[in-house]
Amino acid sequence: MCKLCPGGGHSVLSRRQLLKLAGMFTAAGALPLLSRFNRAMAAEPGAPLRIGYLPLTDATPLLVAHQRGLFEAQGLEVDRPRLFRGWDQLVEAFLSGNVNVVHLLSPMALWARYGSGFPTRTVAWNHINGSALTVSLGRGVEDFADLGGNTLAIPFWYSIHNVVLQYLLRERGLEAIVDGKPGPDQVRLVVMAPADMLPGLATGRIAGYIVAEPFCGAAELHGVGKILRFTGDVWRGHACCVVQMHERDLEQRPEWTQKVVNAIVEAQAWILDHREDTVRLLSKDEPARYTPHTRDTLARTLLPDAELHQSYLQSGAIQHAEWGEQRIDFQPYPYPSYTERLVELLRDTRVRGDSRFLADLDPGEVARDLVDDRFVKSAIEAVGGPTVFGQQGYVREEVIRS
Secondary structure, three states: OOOOOOOOOOOOOOHHHHHHHHHHOOHHHHHHHHHHHHHHHHHOOOOOEOEEEOOOHHHHHHHHHHHOOHHHHOOOOEOOOEEOOOHHHHHHHHHOOOOOEEEEEHHHHHHHHHHOOOOEEEEEEOOEEOEEEEEEOOOOOOOHHHHOOOEEEEOOOOOHHHHHHHHHHHHOOOEEEOOOOOOOOEEEEEEOOHHHHHHHHHOOOOOEEEEEOOHHHHHHHOOOEEEEEEHHHOEOOOEOEEEEEEHHHHHHOHHHHHHHHHHHHHHHHHHHHOHHHHHHHHOOOOOOOOOOOOHHHHHHHHOOOHHHHHHHHHHOOOOOHHHOOOOEEOOOOOOHHHHHHHHHHHOOOOOOOOOHHHHHOOHHHHHHHOEOOHHHHHHHHHOOOHHHHOOOOOOOOOOEOO
16 A cells, blocks of 8 residues: 555556547547437436535535535435546536535546536636645755646646646746656646556656645645645635536526525635535545545645645745735535636647637627526525625636746
8 A cells, every 4th residue: 555645556547548538528429428328317416415526625615515415405316426547537426416416626527528528517616726736855856847848637628727838938938748747948748547647646756736625735745845836826716626417407407506506605705714624524434435635735735824825925836925815715506707717728738639619609698608607606696695705796807927
């Protein structure tokens, strides 16, 4: 058992899994999954709530809502959330109808709808920020200039991590490449499962990685890595994972959908005032064992720490302290301006595979079509309005600074 791997053993995203995942997000690849989805819907039109998740802090609101009985309080029948070890497994289960609510990387949600034409929509944000660029302590990486000639890992091509990382590299005159040996002004990107990144860093296979927590904090705790930059300090209050549902449920079960979103929004509001309880709830030491992570690992991500914050200011991991961003935070409203900017930045982001569909997307139309904010607006108002989450309303300006 690898002591650096939460839960023991690590899940490598193999080339076969990558090809499988990429195939699911094409029209041809999605067709058999859509057929299975249609059969599942016909067999069980009133299916109970079935949540799929990965063991990341991204899934926190879904798990908190389940543990605290918020779905049942809405009158919903709900199965125990299903933990998946990789994005390929989670996506397949969602597209085939085996689960009906998931958290997806925000660019992945966009790819699912427009790369494959699968009828799925974003109903809320799951969390904001919650990711960082983490580098090896043994490579002498003190600044972005030191990344040239190295290999960094990302969780997936269509991820906010890849988008933000490549933005930062461009701003510093470094080129991201997906094949070959990197030159002095190039950085090679490889896709790894999050659980494989920490041992990859420790063994020197990669110089760093950018991914969701708690894997960044885990590298610090194990003494093998340090945080070079927080993504929320680059794109202020960005979404990482979003709550994704089947469009058919939104259309044919709107009351059911509203109840699902109500519970998720209630959970996010509760987390803001109960971070210690949230850490305990998600810990592997609790009977529910929602995640394979220790309390210390989760606490580093979820609990504010003034001394740690000061160290990040000194190192430059945080350069926009005036923003007042939390390491991870919870705000459910899916701002249209974010989706529009995401489409624009994806066009400048190198990915492996066919990304030609991006050229035909109108950012404003995607913001209206991919996202259905009816349910989340109602849920936010029910808990006291946007100010509960530190927001002033339903419009904002995107702030991205290197």
